[in-house]
Structure formats: C-alpha cells, structure tokens
Amino acid sequence: MKTYAKDDLSIVLSAEAGQGLQTLEQLMTRVFKLSGYHVYSYSEFMSRIRGGNNSTQIRISARMISSCPRRIDIFVPLHTGAMERFHDRITPETIILGDPAFIERRYTDGGYPIVAVPIAGLAREIGGEIYMSVILLGLFSGLLGVELTLLENLVRQFFSRAGEERTRKNIEAARKGYASGMHLLKPGQVLPVIERSEAVKNDLLLNGIDAIGTGCLAGGCTFVSSYPMSPSTGVLVFLAKNASEFGLVVEQAEDEISAANMALGSWYAGGRAMVTTSGGGFALMVEALSLAGCIESPLVVHVAQRPGPATGLPTRTEQADLEHVLYSGHGEFPRLVLAPGSIEEGFTLSRHAFHMADKYQVPVIILTDQHYLESTCTVGGLDVSATSSESFIVETDAAYRRYLFTESGVSPRGIPGFGRGLVCVDSDEHDEAGFITEDSRTRTAMVEKRLQKLRGLEKECIEPTLTGGEDYRHLVVGWGSTAGVVREALSVLGRNDLSFLHFSQVYPLHPNAASLIGRAQKKIVIENNATSQFARLVRMHTGIAFDAAILKFDGWPFLLEEVVERLEALL
Amino acid sequence: MAERFDPDHPIDIAWCPGCGNYHILAALKSALAELGKDPESLVIVSGIGQAAKTPQYVRTNFFNGLHGRSLPVATAIKATNPGLTVIAESGDGCMYGEGGNHLLHAVRRNPDITVLVHNNMVYGLTKGQASPTSMRGFTTPVQVSGVCVEPMNPLAMAIGLSASFVARAFAGDIEQTREIMKQAITHKGFALVDIFQPCVSFNRVNTYQWYKEHCFYLDGSHDPADRDAAFRVASRTDSYALGVLSIVSGIPTFEECLDAYRGDTRPLHERRVSSGKIEKLMDDKRG
Numbered sequence: 001m002k003t004y005a006k007d008d009l010s011i012v013l014s015a016e017a018g019q020g021l022q023t024l025e026q027l028m029t030r031v032f033k034l035s036g037y038h039v040y041s042y043s044e045f046m047s048r049i050r051g052g053n054n055s056t057q058i059r060i061s062a063r064m065i066s067s068c069p070r071r072i073d074i075f076v077p078l079h080t081g082a083m084e085r086f087h088d089r090i091t092p093e094t095i096i097l098g099d100p101a102f103i104e105r106r107y108t109d110g111g112y113p114i115v116a117v118p119i120a121g122l123a124r125e126i127g128g129e130i131y132m133s134v135i136l137l138g139l140f141s142g143l144l145g146v147e148l149t150l151l152e153n154l155v156r157q158f159f160s161r162a163g164e165e166r167t168r169k170n171i172e173a174a175r176k177g178y179a180s181g182m183h184l185l186k187p188g189q190v191l192p193v194i195e196r197s198e199a200v201k202n203d204l205l206l207n208g209i210d211a212i213g214t215g216c217l218a219g220g221c222t223f224v225s226s227y228p229m230s231p232s233t234g235v236l237v238f239l240a241k242n243a244s245e246f247g248l249v250v251e252q253a254e255d256e257i258s259a260a261n262m263a264l265g266s267w268y269a270g271g272r273a274m275v276t277t278s279g280g281g282f283a284l285m286v287e288a289l290s291l292a293g294c295i296e297s298p299l300v301v302h303v304a305q306r307p308g309p310a311t312g313l314p315t316r317t318e319q320a321d322l323e324h325v326l327y328s329g330h331g332e333f334p335r336l337v338l339a340p341g342s343i344e345e346g347f348t349l350s351r352h353a354f355h356m357a358d359k360y361q362v363p364v365i366i367l368t369d370q371h372y373l374e375s376t377c378t379v380g381g382l383d384v385s386a387t388s389s390e391s392f393i394v395e396t397d398a399a400y401r402r403y404l405f406t407e408s409g410v411s412p413r414g415i416p417g418f419g420r421g422l423v424c425v426d427s428d429e430h431d432e433a434g435f436i437t438e439d440s441r442t443r444t445a446m447v448e449k450r451l452q453k454l455r456g457l458e459k460e461c462i463e464p465t466l467t468g469g470e471d472y473r474h475l476v477v478g479w480g481s482t483a484g485v486v487r488e489a490l491s492v493l494g495r496n497d498l499s500f501l502h503f504s505q506v507y508p509l510h511p512n513a514a515s516l517i518g519r520a521q522k523k524i525v526i527e528n529n530a531t532s533q534f535a536r537l538v539r540m541h542t543g544i545a546f547d548a549a550i551l552k553f554d555g556w557p558f559l560l561e562e563v564v565e566r567l568e569a570l571l
Numbered sequence: 572m573a574e575r576f577d578p579d580h581p582i583d584i585a586w587c588p589g590c591g592n593y594h595i596l597a598a599l600k601s602a603l604a605e606l607g608k609d610p611e612s613l614v615i616v617s618g619i620g621q622a623a624k625t626p627q628y629v630r631t632n633f634f635n636g637l638h639g640r641s642l643p644v645a646t647a648i649k650a651t652n653p654g655l656t657v658i659a660e661s662g663d664g665c666m667y668g669e670g671g672n673h674l675l676h677a678v679r680r681n682p683d684i685t686v687l688v689h690n691n692m693v694y695g696l697t698k699g700q701a702s703p704t705s706m707r708g709f710t711t712p713v714q715v716s717g718v719c720v721e722p723m724n725p726l727a728m729a730i731g732l733s734a735s736f737v738a739r740a741f742a743g744d745i746e747q748t749r750e751i752m753k754q755a756i757t758h759k760g761f762a763l764v765d766i767f768q769p770c771v772s773f774n775r776v777n778t779y780q781w782y783k784e785h786c787f788y789l790d791g792s793h794d795p796a797d798r799d800a801a802f803r804v805a806s807r808t809d810s811y812a813l814g815v816l817s818i819v820s821g822i823p824t825f826e827e828c829l830d831a832y833r834g835d836t837r838p839l840h841e842r843r844v845s846s847g848k849i850e851k852l853m854d855d856k857r858g
C-alpha cells in the first residue's frame with residue numbers, strides 16, 4: 001500500500017533574485033537542524049541576477065530525507081507574481097502564508113487556507129524590506145517550536161560581521177517574526193507533528209558543493225584551475241575560500257582549454273590538480289582530456305551537468321552529459337566516471353577520484369548536476385578523517401624512463417626535479433623514454449599499455465548499491481543524483497517485489513551489473529534525460545535491454561510523487 | 572660545455588637541412604650551459620609544430636603538449652614547483668595563432684618563465700600555409716592570391732600589455748641569440764623572445780639574406796626601461812629591431828602572488844592534507 005509519510009513538512013519560498021532567498025535557506029535549514037529536525041532543501045533559480053522568480057523548497061522531517069516532494073504544505077510568496085510558476089503544485093491543502101500583497105486573487109476566494117502576515121510592512125517598520133527574510137526565519141522558528149535563544153544566537157552569529165546596527169535590527173526582525181509565528185495558525189489549520197532527535201543537532205548540514213569540495217581537499221587536491229560556468233562554479237568558490245588554509249593554488253584561467261592544460265602541467269610538476277566545469281566548458285577541455293590519455297597524466301574533472309544543447313538552461317538540472325564524458329576525446333584511452341548519489345558519496349568519491357587518477361594515471365570525471373550541487377541535507381556519521389594524499393610519485397634515478405612497460409600498464413611516475421632522472425612526456429606517440437616514434441611495434445605496445453590500465457580500474461570498481469530485497473521481481477536502475485528520490489519513492493510504494501539499483505560508478509561498469517540487472521523480470525531505468533543514456537551504456541556492455549524508462553528533461557529534478565506515480569503505472 | 576644538454580640517445584632530427592631551427596637549438600644549449608643550468612631542474616614545454624620538437628633534441632625534462640597550449644602548461648609547472656626553470660618554446664603558429672589567447676593572459680599573469688618563439692612567418696609542419704606573422708601578399712597553397720590581412724606584431728602587443736621582458740633575435744646570429752636568451756632566462760618574470768627563423772622549405776620570401784637586409788641591432792642609445800621608445804621601435808616595419816626592446820621591472824610574478832606560497836615555500840608535491848583541517852572545516856557545518 002502506498003503511504004506518504006505524515007510527519008513531514010514541505011515549505012516552498014518563492015522570491016525574486018536579489019531578495020535574499022539563499023541567506024534565508026541557509027538560516028532556516030540551520031535553525032531547524034540545530035533544533036533536532038532532519039532537513040532537506042533544494043534551490044532552483046533563473047539565469048538572471050535581478051528579478052524573475054526563484055524558489056527554495058525546504059523539507060523538515062523526522063527521518064533523513066533527500067528528495068523534493070511535489071506536495072507543498074506551506075507556500076510563501078515574496079513578491080507579486082511569485083505564485084505563477086506554482087499553480088499546478090498549490091492545492092486546497094496548501095497553506096498560503098505571506099503578505100496579502102503577494103497573494104494572487106484567485107487563491108483568496110475562500111477555497112485555500114490563507115495565513116496573512118504583513119511581512120513587508122513589518123520589515124519596513126524595522127528598516128526596509130531586506131528584513132523580510134529574517135522575519136520569516138523567526139516566524140517559522142516560532143511556528144515549529146524552535147527555542148528563541150537558539151534563534152537569536154544564530155542570527156547574531158550570522159550577522160556578526162554586518163555591524164552592530166544591522167545585527168540589532170536583524171534580531172529585532174527575528175523576534176517579531178517569532179512572536180507572530182507562535183500564534184499563527186487558525187483553528188483547523190494544523191501542522192504535522194514532527195519528532196525531533198538529539199543526534200541530528202550534531203549532524204553536518206551539507207550541500208553537494210560542500211561534499212565535492214571537501215572530498216577534493218581530502219583527496220589531497222593542491223591545484224585548481226577553472227573558468228566560471230554554472231552550475232560548477234560553486235566548487236571553484238568553495239576551493240578558493242579554503243585556498244590559504246589548505247595551501248592550494250587556485251587560478252581562474254582565461255578559458256577552459258587553458259584550465260585543463262594547466263591542470264595537466266600541475267600534475268606533471270607534482271601537483272594534484274582538478275578542474276570544475278559544466279558540459280560546454282568540458283567540450284573545450286576535450287583535447288586536453290585526450291592529452292591526459294596520451295601522456296598518461298592523472299586528471300580530475302568535475303562536470304556539473306545542466307540542460308543543453310549549447311547554453312540550454314544554464315541554471316537548471318539534467319543528466320544528459322553522460323555520453324559526452326564517456327566518449328569525448330580522440331583516440332582510445334581509459335577513464336573513470338563517478339556519479340555520486342548522496343552527500344556522503346560526493347565526499348568519498350571525490351577523494352577516491354584523486355586516489356584513482358594518481359594510481360592509474362588516468363583522467364577521472366566526477367559527474368554531478370545542478371540538482372545534486374544545490375541540494376542541502378543533514379548528514380550523520382560521515383567520517384571525514386580519512387584523507388587520501390598517498391602519493392604515487394617516485395624519486396627517479398638516472399636511468400628513469402617515464403613510460404616503462406609494466407604488467408599493469410602503469411609506469412612509475414616521476415616529476416622533474418625530484419631525483420636524478422629526466423621526465424619526458426610527449427603528446428606524439430612515444431617510446432618508453434618519452435621520445436617521438438612512429439615504429440609500429442612500439443605504437444602497438446603503447447596502445448596496449450594504456451588500455452591495460454582499464455583492467456586495473458575494473459578490478460577496483462565500486463559496486464552499485466541495492467535498496468530493497470535481494471529477491472526482487474522488478475528493478476529500477478539509476479545513477480548519480482536520482483538516488484535520493486528513488487529510494488524514498490520505494491519506501492512510499494512499500495512493495496517487496498521492487499528494488500532499486502544505484503550506480504555511483506558509471507564507468508567502467510561493475511562486473512556484477514549484468515547479473516544484478518539481468519535477473520529482474522521487469523527492468524526500469526530512471527534518468528534525468530531524454531534518451532536513456534545509461535540504459536544504452538548498460539546494453540552495450542551487458543547486452544541487457546531495459547523494459548521501460550522513466551525520463552524527465554524539463555530542467556527540473558524528479559519530484560517524489562512523480563516517481564511514485566510513474567513507477568505505479570509501470571508495475 | 573653545451574654538451575651537457577646533448578641527448579644521450581641516438582636522435583633523428585626531423586628538421587630540413589639549413590633550417591634556422593638548428594641555430595636556435597645551438598644557441599639555446601649554449602645559453603643554458605653558460606648560465607650553469609642543470610638538465611634535471613629545467614623543463615622545456617612546447618606545443619606542436621617543427622619548432623615544438625626542439626625539446627626532443629635537448630637532454631632535459633620536457634612536456635611536449637598540444638598545439639597552442641604550451642603556455643598554460645608552463646605557467647602551471649612554475650606555479651606548482653617554483654624552483655624549476657621553465658622555458659616554453661614553439662612556433663609562431665602555435666604561440667600567436669592557436670595559442671594567442673593564452674599568450675595575452677600569460678603576459679598579464681607574469682609567471683617567471685621564458686617564452687621562445689621560432690618565428691618563421693609560415694606554418695612549417697603542415698606544409699606552408701600562412702601564419703599570423705606572414706606578410707601581406709605572401710602566397711601559399713591556401714592563401715592562393717596572397718595574404719591580405721595585416722601581420723600580427725607580437726612585440727608591440729606584448730609591450731602594450733606591459734610584458735616584463737620583450738626581445739627579438741635572429742636565428743642566423745647564434746652568438747647574439749644566445750646572449751639574448753641568457754638575459755631572458757635570467758630575467759625574473761615573463762620573458763618573450765621572438766626569434767626570426769628562416770624556413771628554407773616553405774618561406775622563400777623571408778630568407779637568411781632577407782633578414783640580414785631588414786634587421787638592425789639596438790645599440791646603447793635604446794633604453795629598454797623607456798616603454799614609449801620600446802613601443803615605437805617595436806612598431807617599425809621598414810626595418811626590424813633585434814635585441815632587448817623592453818624591460819618593465821617591479822611587477823610581481825604570478826607565483827609570488829599565489830596565496831599557496833604565503834608563509835609556505837614548499838613546492839606542491841611536498842604538501843599533504845591534514846585530516847585535522849578537514850575535520851575543522853566540517854565542524855563549521857554543524858552549525
């Protein structure tokens with residue numbers, strides 16, 4: 001039987017760009033977590049700096065959650081026109097909370113529960129509409145029983161650098177909001193009772209950007225060169241912020257071609273380098289990717305997907321660059337593609353990316369998307385203490401040859417200036433010492449040597465994760481950022497004949513993929529793209545075809561109910 | 572002395588007999604030897620082309636990367652291990668055409684590297700098409716009616732961007748070329764040396780004789796610190812100035828500006844991340 005959890009609250013805040021939605025999201029998720037609630041939030045925004053309409057969905061629950069429901073329990077419009085994009089998600093069960101000025105007439109005829117709070121007016125009393133967000137923070141804190149001192153401390157801490165006057169006014173705003181929040185609901189308007197937990201208070205509150213950034217630091221990253229491009233820039237900003245503390249070289253290159261070539265130069269000289277980009281930028285890096293293949297350089301590339309082709313929907317989400325990262329680059333050379341599905345995986349896989357790139361001297365791609373990066377949730381028990389700065393660099397002797405033939409295909413990697421040897425790398429075909437050759441025997445041996453490294457990568461494949469029973473009749477298969485929503489959909493459906501297989505390493509495919517997928521009677525793939533790219537990959541490598549595909553490519557991530565309904569329709 | 576940089580394995584040089592590249596190679600090896608450089612702490616980075624094969628013929632570390640992309644690589648090598656001597660060397664097509672944007676930004680960054688451009692005013696390796704420095708009217712199998720665009724002036728461009736060291740040499744004069752290279756390598760900051768290089772196979776206009784007739788050496792009356800004078804000299808096309816045109820001192824190098832080296836001079840390969848720092852970073856995420 002299908003049952004949606006009742007102890008769960010979904011709030012959508014809808015604002016113009018520039019109204020401080022991001023700050024509000026940060027503060028709200030924080031205050032709820034510190035009061036013992038599990039939280040999850042996702043922001044979507046238009047590709048503009050002012051105006052338009054952006055939204056943040058904040059979910060509060062008694063369990064760990066990581067998906068956006070379609071359902072909206074409380075909708076908060078923060079400007080005229082803020083409701084327009086949400087007509088199909090606002091129902092008579094949705095409480096519309098906010099300044100009457102922002103509530104569309106069609107909702108005020110009595111059919112919808114309305115809680116009118118003159119937020120804009122209150123804010124103006126304090127000093128201007130910029131205080132609306134903190135008033136709302138206070139209001140929701142009051143509504144959900146957050147301790148007032150906790151709220152005040154958070155606001156004080158957050159605005160500590162804004163000056164005494166601003167801090168005082170923000171605290172006033174928080175208090176005003178809090179007071180109105182305490183007595184807000186009319187009789188009959190009830191909120192779900194959500195149990196709190198002591199343990200959550202000490203959880204981490206992380207988004208995908210934090211996860212990838214911290215994972216890269218833990219992987220021993222010492223060099224990052226990139227060119228800004230949504231939605232990948234957050235990772236660059238994260239690393240730049242931590243550059244001094246971690247002794248990192250951060251450079252904004254003149255273009256992605258330069259960024260990728262810089263990263264290769266850095267690895268050559270002993271750095272542990274990465275680039276962060278999106279599909280279009282990655283297209284410009286492709287020649288360098290092939291260079292990494294030829295000179296057998298490690299390289300870590302974070303590709304944050306957004307909908308294409310071309311500029312597409314710059315700030316939205318999609319999973320349509322899988323084939324782009326899999327097949328780009330002229331010539332034949334091995335690579336590894338990782339696609340985290342959770343915050344924990346974002347951390348561990350980014351760390352792992354540096355380890356594998358260095359160990360096998362191959363490019364490693366971390367494939368995420370806007371939905372993954374802009375989702376925040378509470379994370380318990382993430383062990384961040386394990387770092388992976390084990391370096392595979394060797395000290396060279398006078399007879400050193402960079403491309404020494406070995407059984408594994410991996411030659412010991414020296415760097416210039418460390419040892420008595422010389423390190424010679426060439427993008428032309430080369431012999432063991434790195435000198436140009438057109439000798440066909442050497443050419444054949446070099447191709448085989450490079451491809452041999454794929455065997456090593458295959459041995460260290462990360463197994464796909466199975467959610468649900470082992471003896472499933474039906475199997476949903478997904479990769480990357482769909483993990484959270486599919487897992488939750490499965491628990492809503494509550495069927496014991498349905499399981500979910502999630503791939504966080506998409507290439508090379510784990511050897512068990514064939515048997516795990518093959519034994520399901522009905523095989524369903526779920527992907528945030530239009531042509532089931534992952535299904536094609538599975539078929540190519542295993543011969544197994546999927547029976548059905550759940551696809552979405554409108555720029556939005558899958559919503560919980562949507563996955564539930566589409567699965568139901570197929571089973 | 573220059574033998575220190577002679578390859579210790581048999582090499583089969585891919586250049587045409589009589590090519591100016593031989594002289595540039597000879598000048599480079601003796602410049603390096605006279606400066607007391609050792610092959611182990613030197614890296615030559617190149618792109619693709621005939622000139623870009625130069626590091627293959629020098630006993631040292633090299634990174635022979637992609638066409639046009641030597642400068643980002645060289646910049647990153649220097650930023651990763653500032654103790655290395657880094658030279659980027661390639662043809663005019665590679666540096667001024669395919670890699671032109673990188674050159675602009677490398678000048679702005681001012682890494683402490685030396686850039687040697689073998690300027691033969693033609694694409695050698697791809698058999699004789701026009702390059703960004705080909706003169707008007709130069710005919711090729713592609714520019715069949717002759718080049719009809721203005722040749723690029725890399726030196727005026729670099730001086731315009733306040734490049735810290737700008738010079739020109741002529742491959743036909745090994746001695747002077749070696750001296751100019753020595754100054755460029757010793758100079759702290761970005762040093763560009765455009766080297767006129769006769770291509771005997773594909774450029775029948777700009778020959779050894781032509782360069783001799785169209786070049787003059789700057790004498791003591793030219794002050795490289797005088798940027799306006801340098802710009803005027805660089806702009807001349809009736810006769811081309813050889814020597815050090817411009818030196819702008821006092822610009823910090825790229826490496827010096829990096830936060831990574833503030834209070835920690837270790838090259839990046841000596842650094843290890845501490846788990847304590849990661850844990851501290853995460854503690855801030857607990858609220």
Ligand SMILES: Cc1ncc(C[n+]2csc(CCOP(=O)(O)OP(=O)(O)O)c2C)c(N)n1
Nearest residue numbers: 619620621622638662663664665694695696
């Ligand atoms: C991306 C790319 N485009 C084109 C080429 C083909 N290509 C190789 S060298 C070259 C130009 C060579 O001219 P130049 O850089 O002046 O060097 P030269 O051979 O004259 O020394 C070209 C177009 C290439 N290798 N890579």
Ligand code: SF4
Nearest residue numbers: 587590621695770771
């Ligand atoms: S083609 Fe021209 S530049 Fe190339 S080696 Fe021959 S003479 Fe020299």
